[in-house]
Amino acid sequence: xxxxxxxxxxxxxxxxxxxxxxxxxxxxxxxxxxxxxxxxxxxxxxxxxxxxxxxxxxxxxxxxxxxxxxxxxxxxxxxxxxxxxxxxxxxxxxxxxxxxxxxxxxxxxxxxxxxxxxxxxxxxxxxxxxxxxxxxxxxxxxxxxxxxxxxxxxxxxxxxxxxxxxxxxxxxxxxxxxxxxxxxxxxx
Amino acid sequence: xxxxxxxxxxxxxxxxxxxxxxxxxxxxxxxxxxxxxxxxxxxxxxxxxxxxxxxxxxxxxxxxxxxxxxxxxxxxxxxxxxxxxxxxxxxxxxxxxxxxxxxxxxxxxxxxxxxxxxxxxxxxxxxxxxxxxxxxxxxxxxxxxxxxxxxxxxxxxxxxxxxxxxxxxxxxxxxxxxxxxxxxxxxx
DNA sequence: GACTATGAATAATT
DNA sequence: AATTATTCATAGTC
Numbered sequence: 538x539x540x541x542x543x544x545x546x547x548x549x550x551x552x553x554x555x556x557x558x559x560x561x562x563x564x565x566x567x568x569x570x571x572x573x574x575x576x577x578x579x580x581x582x583x584x585x586x587x588x589x590x591x592x593x594x595x596x597x598x599x600x601x602x603x604x605x606x607x608x609x610x611x612x613x614x615x616x617x618x619x620x621x622x623x624x625x626x627x628x629x630x631x632x633x634x635x636x637x638x639x640x641x642x643x644x645x646x647x648x649x650x651x652x653x654x655x656x657x658x659x660x661x662x663x664x665x666x667x668x669x670x671x672x673x674x675x676x677x678x679x680x681x682x683x684x685x686x687x688x689x690x691x692x693x694x695x696x697x698x699x700x701x702x703x704x705x706x707x708x709x710x711x712x713x714x715x716x717x718x719x720x721x722x723x724x725x
Numbered sequence: 726x727x728x729x730x731x732x733x734x735x736x737x738x739x740x741x742x743x744x745x746x747x748x749x750x751x752x753x754x755x756x757x758x759x760x761x762x763x764x765x766x767x768x769x770x771x772x773x774x775x776x777x778x779x780x781x782x783x784x785x786x787x788x789x790x791x792x793x794x795x796x797x798x799x800x801x802x803x804x805x806x807x808x809x810x811x812x813x814x815x816x817x818x819x820x821x822x823x824x825x826x827x828x829x830x831x832x833x834x835x836x837x838x839x840x841x842x843x844x845x846x847x848x849x850x851x852x853x854x855x856x857x858x859x860x861x862x863x864x865x866x867x868x869x870x871x872x873x874x875x876x877x878x879x880x881x882x883x884x885x886x887x888x889x890x891x892x893x894x895x896x897x898x899x900x901x902x903x904x905x906x907x908x909x910x911x912x913x
Numbered sequence: 914g915a916c917t918a919t920g921a922a923t924a925a926t927t
Numbered sequence: 928a929a930t931t932a933t934t935c936a937t938a939g940t941c
Binding site (some may be wrong): 548577585 | 732735736737738744745747748749751752754756760761762764765767768769770771772773774775881
């Protein structure tokens with residue numbers, strides 16, 4: 538139980554470990570916020586953050602190709618390694634965007650822990666496609682849809698069962714494992 | 726008093742007026758989140774969102790020039806109007822980033838409403854530079870620092886006076902008027 | 914465009 | 928990395 542649950546002001550965090558932790562936590566929140574903004578309004582977003590290790594970490598909503606294209610359309614004639622840098626940005630983009638490694642690990646965990654309980658829930662049977670379907674058979678866009686569909690279902694269940702908040706529902710905790718919307722970025 | 730304080734799930738908002746409202750509200754939150762992330766961790770961020778009207782709206786933390794430069798370094802040889810588009814992006818960037826019009830209006834309002842009460846508060850006298858200084862004399866970076874300093878002060882006051890949350894403090898409401906961190910962007 | 918109840922994000926803690 | 932008390936963003940309201 539956190540005795541002090543809020544940071545004292547908004548000031549640079551000197552402690553390196555704590556700073557890194559905060560960075561990743563808040564980046565997650567940022568990604569979710571962007572993801573939701575897109576889902577709610579359809580506004581496309583591209584975000585590029587600089588990590589501690591001087592690398593870039595990017596995030597974009599689906600169909601953000603025009604923005605990304607604009608971002609990558611540069612071909613500075615004076616600098617030779619710019620192309621290489623941009624390539625690195627794209628690679629990082631892909632890596633960070635999809636968070637495949639993390640999601641993959643989480644996926645297994647999720648299947649083991651929640652699949653059985655999922656089958657007992659008739660409330661969400663009409664969404665069986667997402668609940669029982671093989672996750673590895675979905676591509677990035679479908680994963681994205683899945684995440685939002687499950688988020689909606691979770692909300693629906695919460696709304697219908699307000700007296701039973703902490704019920705062991707499979708979808709109630711699922712979105713944790715697919716928190717981000719992957720971007721469809723054409724790779725040359 | 727909101728009877729229902731939460732949206733039903735995360736689904737595309739069909740109502741156009743409501744959608745636009747949500748977009749702007751959340752964009753503000755996003756900007757603040759990015760601003761804070763930079764203040765806390767020093768991570769530089771550039772964000773480009775697409776508005777409803779097909780224009781771009783951008784936001785960046787100070788010292789994000791390298792990222793912005795990369796963004797603008799493009800000079801597509803095949804398309805003639807790309808330069809023009811980029812210029813538009815920059816202009817929008819400036820406009821949206823600094824939110825000068827809004828801030829200017831808010832500034833006057835703030836001065837009129839809060840300056841007198843500000844002078845009575847000795848608690849924050851050591852930050853007199855920011856509280857009493859002429860706002861128009863500060864450049865973008867100083868405005869940014871000012872905003873965060875005031876945020877910190879607000880937090881400090883809240884922490885020291887937990888029993889008096891709604892006290893009519895000048896700084897308690899001030900940050901509303903400088904919510905965003907302007908980016909230092911070199912303009913050619 | 915301002916207010917406020919509510920839910921979501923997250924800082925501290927284990 | 929899991930948990931939870933607390934703050935904060937914001938949906939709904941006027």
